Amino acid sequence: MTTPINILLIEDNLGDAKLTAKALSRAKIENTLYVVDDGMKAMDFFYQRGEYKDAPRPDLVLLDLNLPKKDGREILQEIKADPSLLKIPVLILSTSQSMEDVDTSYRLHANSYIKKPVDFPGFMEVIRSIDSYWMGVVRLPAMG
Amino acid sequence: MNKPITGLRAVFSQLPLKVAGVLVFICLLPTLLQLLGADFSSAPPVSPADFDELDGKAFRELAFSGMSGSFTHTILEWTATIIALFTIVLAFAHFIVRRDIVTPVVAFALLAAGTMDAFHTLAADRLISASANNQDLIPFTWAICRTFNAIIPLTALLMLFFMRRWSVEAAPRRSVWVVAGFALLLAILSALIIDYAATSAALPQTMFPDATITRPWDVYPLVIYAFSGFLLYPLFLRKVTNYFALALWLSVIPDVATQLHMALGSTALFDHHFNVAHFMKIIAYAVPCLGLIADYVRTYRQVEVEVEERKLAQNMVEQHVAIVQEKSAELAASEARVQAIIDTAFDMIIVIDKKGIVESVNPSVKREFGYEPSEVIGQNIKMLMPNPYQEEHDGYLAAYHDTGVAKAIGKSRDVSARRKDGTVFPVSLSVGEMQLDSECMFVGILQNVSKQKAAEREKTEMLVDLQRSNADLEKFAYVASHDLQEPLRMIASYTWLLKEDYGGKLGEEADEYIDFAVDGAKRMQALIQELLTYSKIGQSSIELRETDSQEIAEQVQLDLKIMIAEAGAEVVAKGLPRITADPIQLRQLLQNLVSNGIKFSKSETPRVTVSAKRDGNRWMFSISDNGIGFDMQYKDRIFEIFQRLHTRTEYAGSGMGLAICDRIVHRHGGQIEVQSELGKGTTFSFSMAVDDNTD
Numbered sequence: 001m002t003t004p005i006n007i008l009l010i011e012d013n014l015g016d017a018k019l020t021a022k023a024l025s026r027a028k029i030e031n032t033l034y035v036v037d038d039g040m041k042a043m044d045f046f047y048q049r050g051e052y053k054d055a056p057r058p059d060l061v062l063l064d065l066n067l068p069k070k071d072g073r074e075i076l077q078e079i080k081a082d083p084s085l086l087k088i089p090v091l092i093l094s095t096s097q098s099m100e101d102v103d104t105s106y107r108l109h110a111n112s113y114i115k116k117p118v119d120f121p122g123f124m125e126v127i128r129s130i131d132s133y134w135m136g137v138v139r140l141p142a143m144g
Numbered sequence: 145m146n147k148p149i150t151g152l153r154a155v156f157s158q159l160p161l162k163v164a165g166v167l168v169f170i171c172l173l174p175t176l177l178q179l180l181g182a183d184f185s186s187a188p189p190v191s192p193a194d195f196d197e198l199d200g201k202a203f204r205e206l207a208f209s210g211m212s213g214s215f216t217h218t219i220l221e222w223t224a225t226i227i228a229l230f231t232i233v234l235a236f237a238h239f240i241v242r243r244d245i246v247t248p249v250v251a252f253a254l255l256a257a258g259t260m261d262a263f264h265t266l267a268a269d270r271l272i273s274a275s276a277n278n279q280d281l282i283p284f285t286w287a288i289c290r291t292f293n294a295i296i297p298l299t300a301l302l303m304l305f306f307m308r309r310w311s312v313e314a315a316p317r318r319s320v321w322v323v324a325g326f327a328l329l330l331a332i333l334s335a336l337i338i339d340y341a342a343t344s345a346a347l348p349q350t351m352f353p354d355a356t357i358t359r360p361w362d363v364y365p366l367v368i369y370a371f372s373g374f375l376l377y378p379l380f381l382r383k384v385t386n387y388f389a390l391a392l393w394l395s396v397i398p399d400v401a402t403q404l405h406m407a408l409g410s411t412a413l414f415d416h417h418f419n420v421a422h423f424m425k426i427i428a429y430a431v432p433c434l435g436l437i438a439d440y441v442r443t444y445r446q447v448e449v450e451v452e453e454r455k456l457a458q459n460m461v462e463q464h465v466a467i468v469q470e471k472s473a474e475l476a477a478s479e480a481r482v483q484a485i486i487d488t489a490f491d492m493i494i495v496i497d498k499k500g501i502v503e504s505v506n507p508s509v510k511r512e513f514g515y516e517p518s519e520v521i522g523q524n525i526k527m528l529m530p531n532p533y534q535e536e537h538d539g540y541l542a543a544y545h546d547t548g549v550a551k552a553i554g555k556s557r558d559v560s561a562r563r564k565d566g567t568v569f570p571v572s573l574s575v576g577e578m579q580l581d582s583e584c585m586f587v588g589i590l591q592n593v594s595k596q597k598a599a600e601r602e603k604t605e606m607l608v609d610l611q612r613s614n615a616d617l618e619k620f621a622y623v624a625s626h627d628l629q630e631p632l633r634m635i636a637s638y639t640w641l642l643k644e645d646y647g648g649k650l651g652e653e654a655d656e657y658i659d660f661a662v663d664g665a666k667r668m669q670a671l672i673q674e675l676l677t678y679s680k681i682g683q684s685s686i687e688l689r690e691t692d693s694q695e696i697a698e699q700v701q702l703d704l705k706i707m708i709a710e711a712g713a714e715v716v717a718k719g720l721p722r723i724t725a726d727p728i729q730l731r732q733l734l735q736n737l738v739s740n741g742i743k744f745s746k747s748e749t750p751r752v753t754v755s756a757k758r759d760g761n762r763w764m765f766s767i768s769d770n771g772i773g774f775d776m777q778y779k780d781r782i783f784e785i786f787q788r789l790h791t792r793t794e795y796a797g798s799g800m801g802l803a804i805c806d807r808i809v810h811r812h813g814g815q816i817e818v819q820s821e822l823g824k825g826t827t828f829s830f831s832m833a834v835d836d837n838t839d
Contacts, residue, residue: 013634015638019638019641095629116633118636119669
């Protein structure tokens, strides 16, 4: 019995957040999903500030690019600029197909760029592959 | 005789030889006849002793016969005198017509001589009293008359010759005085001589019957005649060219003959030579008279010819006047026509001179400019122009005048014009140059193009609007379909989730509702996807490059592998060329057409053939199937967006596929076409540019 891994989903669309949660709940690996709906809250979560004083350190981050207050690109840049956070794998999960967004994300050291499929079966498939790849195949760095 | 004669030889060559010959013959005739035995002497005078034994009747007979010499002499002399009178009458008539003083002057000289002859005759006949006896009076007065006769015309001619030199005759009034003065002088001179001859009792002896020169006094006139005939008349004739003068000259011949007979032949009164000499004198008087008559005839003929010529000239003038009148009428009619055209022309017509001053305008100018013609004519054309044309115009005219390089001539250009009220309107101006009476003029034809300009502007604005609205529409379609995706994804996902989690739990009817919702969301997603593709083709710039269409066709077959397999279809694509195209769009195009061919198949094995053949610098592609085909009346409709010929239950699809194809071909500069027959199959064809590198 391993300790469940902590996943932070930064997503302003509650529908998507719920879908993601739904999909992850069917995942094989035990996980705890935390959801924040704007960039400022995300940063508070990382630095365990305010209401996220007791928040755990996430093992995997699922980041939407278009967010209120502070968008996904800034969050990515800040995480990867902070030595204490840069080891955390960040997967971009976006509806955008634009090559520019893909390029920008990888330049800012995103670990993966995933386009949200438009249909639910496809979406479930993607979450399932994240589950098997990032939580099964890949060895994640040690925390701390 | 019309040409002035120069040179003495030339003067002699003008002598009418025939006339001269006839004269010489007449002069020789009496001598010839004498040689043949003729004798022209009158009966010898009767001596007083002859009357002694005669009775009264015989006495009278003898007395009369004794007078025969005297009678003959009188007849001969009187004839000469009458001719002289006749000559002077003719000469005066001539003078009145011609105002030529030579003729009357010479004729007066002849008349003077004739008058003296008359005196000589009358005296000889004792009709007037004379002191001397007849034996002396007759030869003496004869010799005096002859000398006078020879000298006077000569003097007159010489005088006139010099007068002519001094141009005295030019004034007609003076010529009358000259003639009158000369006549008076002659009258006085002859009267004095006659008076002397009549009153002198003892006259010098003039007849020497035994000498060689029987009458020496007659030698002087002989010499004068010869001298004048050979030298003076020819000199004089150089200046006067009429028959009278010529006849005067010719009269020297009988004059000389007269003197020869008298000086050398006559030994007694009324002898042969005496009578012949008197006859010759008549000839000598007659010749100038005939000359005058000849002049009359000539003058009359000349006048006739002149009258005839004048009539002809008059006719010609009348004809010309008629022609000119006719032409003038034609010209006036033609001018009226042209004027009518100019006046009714809707375009403005302005004529200016080379300095830019307005010469004429047509009524349209008033309509457009608001100026009366009188306000414009005579003014500089610049008044009809706004600046900067106004300032440039003088420069144009000067430049054209100097260099011949025209900025406006021969072409139409758009300029601005200014009305009387100062408003400016656009005109199309064409200028022509014309040469009028060696003066350069310019004709300007102006057309008010305000309406055209406005229409043009409107059209341009509309085009810009249309392009903008098209672009807006494209953008809208893209943004809309892109942004629609997000909420649609929610609907699709959650209806799906609803179906998965609650399917079979809410009752059959609920399951059916959920199915419809799921299906609708799915279709909507497909539609939006297609719409996005369609608008992307319109928006993004295409990247034309060398593309192997065979390779693209093979990739399409791979992409459609499942579909082909499921339909059991056969897709043939062989020997396709390298072309210039956007590979991504070409792939989309071929994929849509091939999948279309498979989709609309009949029960038998669907077969789709992709081929291409060269047509000039393009490749003609054909995609043929053996499918259901369609009615050709829909051939345009199938390329419109969201247009379908079948229900979704028969054949799935969004109705965007062919619209996308049409757009792709269009963006490649081609046109997609379709040939179809219901139940037999369909062939789509389109052209693509050849690959520049392989060509």
